[in-house]
Amino acid sequence: MYPRFSETFIVTEILAREALGADLEIFSLRAPVDPRFHDSLARVQAPVRYVPRVRRAEDLWTALATAREVLGPLPDRLLAELLAADAEDAAQALAVAVAARRSGLTHLHAHFASLATTVARLAALAAGITYSFTAHARDLFHEQVDDADVLRKAADAHHVVTISRFNVAHLRAIGVAPERVRLVYNGLDLEAFPARTGTDDDVEATPTTGLHVVGVGRLVEKKGFDDLLHAVAILRGRGHRVRATLVGGGELEERLRATSSALGLDDVVTFTGPLPQPQVRDVVGTADVLAAPCVVGSDGNADGLPTVVLEAMALGTPCVTTGVTGLGEAVVHESTGLVVDQHDPTGLAEAVARLDADPALARSLATAARALVQDRFDSRRQAAQLQAALAPEAAA
Structure with missing residues (x-):
């Protein structure tokens, strides 16, 4: 969900990355429900796409047809994963993949290892581009978190960002390859x-x-x-x-x-x-x-x-x-x-x-x-580290 009133750290990150010249687009899987907004949102240049949610079975078939038209034939492995996924997640992943291909995006980054990364991973695989995600807290430590799911997402990711040494140790403990994990603290606009x-x-x-x-x-x-x-x-x-x-x-x-x-x-x-x-x-x-x-x-x-x-x-x-x-x-x-x-x-x-x-x-x-x-914890340092994690394929 973007914007979310309690997640000022995401807006700070976006602004810092834009200040470094990153060309960003924002995909929101859920419409915001809080009418209040922080004033810093006015400085974000990136366009925001609110990804449609499927309500009927035929909407999923329409999404598949559009994806095939824009992306070409989908690999059998991906089709199997889309069919096994929640229908709404699968449809949104295809919509993001189509939008990414049409916009020329070359990398997707998701915040939180849960729903956002589920969709980003499937979308990246469909569009033939790379993806990464930032793991925070609830997406790692809640009793409902499936470590095997986090591990699968990390295995396909270009890299995994997390916000503390504590989290780095946790990700390694569940089996994420150390070379995939990047420690990048959340930053502030000082x-x-x-x-x-x-x-x-x-x-x-x-x-x-x-x-x-x-x-x-x-x-x-x-x-x-x-x-x-x-x-x-x-x-x-x-x-x-x-x-x-x-x-x-x-x-x-x-x-x-x-x-x-x-x-x-x-x-x-x-x-x-x-x-x-x-x-x-x-x-x-x-x-x-x-x-x-x-x-x-x-x-x-x-x-x-x-x-x-x-x-x-x-x-x-x-x-x-x-x-x-x-x-x-x-x-x-x-x-x-x-x-x-x-x-x-x-x-x-x-x-x-x-x-x-x-x-x-x-x-x-x-x-x-x-x-x-x-x-x-300077956001300029954070943005530079996030850009460096993409090298040599640095892109938005």
């Missing part, structure tokens, strides 16, 4: 996330509002926001002046609101709902602490490396996180932030209190975090 300037006093709680802790993300289990609410309650019980803002929406919103009320936090916890990126940047950039207490969900789902953590690091907001999946590759304990165990609200509360009590530590961590983001 000009859009300037580090705040000031003294150590910037991170001290103000006497009127107390320490401001912010959590940003979808209100789902893997974000660990239930632990954050309990950490705020612990801090309040210990006499700390603290308030919290949760930015985002999701399936657990009602439950989290009920937890906040049960803990007596209604006067200090604010639920904003989802916000456009400039407003998220303002909230995070003026916070005293960004808390990302991510957990591995009961269904195996886990975050990869949340973009908002990188944004906070770039802005100079001290971060407290857990060591889940790739988070430790950005937030290094007592170097670029503080890391606590997952499902440990007491440890989370103590880490926040430590930053409150030691502004010099908070500033030191924030300064080192900004330097790490500049070195490792």
Whole structure:
């Protein structure tokens, strides 16, 4: 689905690749359902094609006939795979293949190793071009993920991109050939996330509002926001002046609101709902602490490396996180932030209190975090690495 309100990292990648001169087209398999859009979308030059979804059996036969006319006879192996695939996926793959051939595209790249790569793989095989994909988190770690399916997709791919060393190790563990995997961290447009300037006093709680802790993300289990609410309650019980803002929406919103009320936090916890990126940047950039207490969900789902953590690091907001999946590759304990165990609200509360009590530590961590983001998570570096992965067949 493009655009998706929560996937700002994809738009950032597209913009960075276009800045390097890549000639891109975007295929969206699903129409967007959220009426809100981030302002950065206006800068994307690539045209977007919304791939039709088949609704009737005859639509699939029409797609096959069109594909044969444009692409020529399809190999028997591919026909067998198309017939074995979900009919809608097969029809969309053929539509993408036809569009790619007509546009002269020479490479397809999909985000997420699930549906998008299913379609991209079949489309590339039909069009006789190469493909690659980026593996993130839910597409690797959810209980419904079929490792054999990921392995099959990787085996036919020109290369596989993934966003953390943790993911690289996982892909190798399930059998993906090491030479196929490229570690490319998600990047930020650092000009859009300037580090705040000031003294150590910037991170001290103000006497009127107390320490401001912010959590940003979808209100789902893997974000660990239930632990954050309990950490705020612990801090309040210990006499700390603290308030919290949760930015985002999701399936657990009602439950989290009920937890906040049960803990007596209604006067200090604010639920904003989802916000456009400039407003998220303002909230995070003026916070005293960004808390990302991510957990591995009961269904195996886990975050990869949340973009908002990188944004906070770039802005100079001290971060407290857990060591889940790739988070430790950005937030290094007592170097670029503080890391606590997952499902440990007491440890989370103590880490926040430590930053409150030691502004010099908070500033030191924030300064080192900004330097790490500049070195490792710049979108210009990301775009160059993605282009290099295509060489010598570099194309869009």
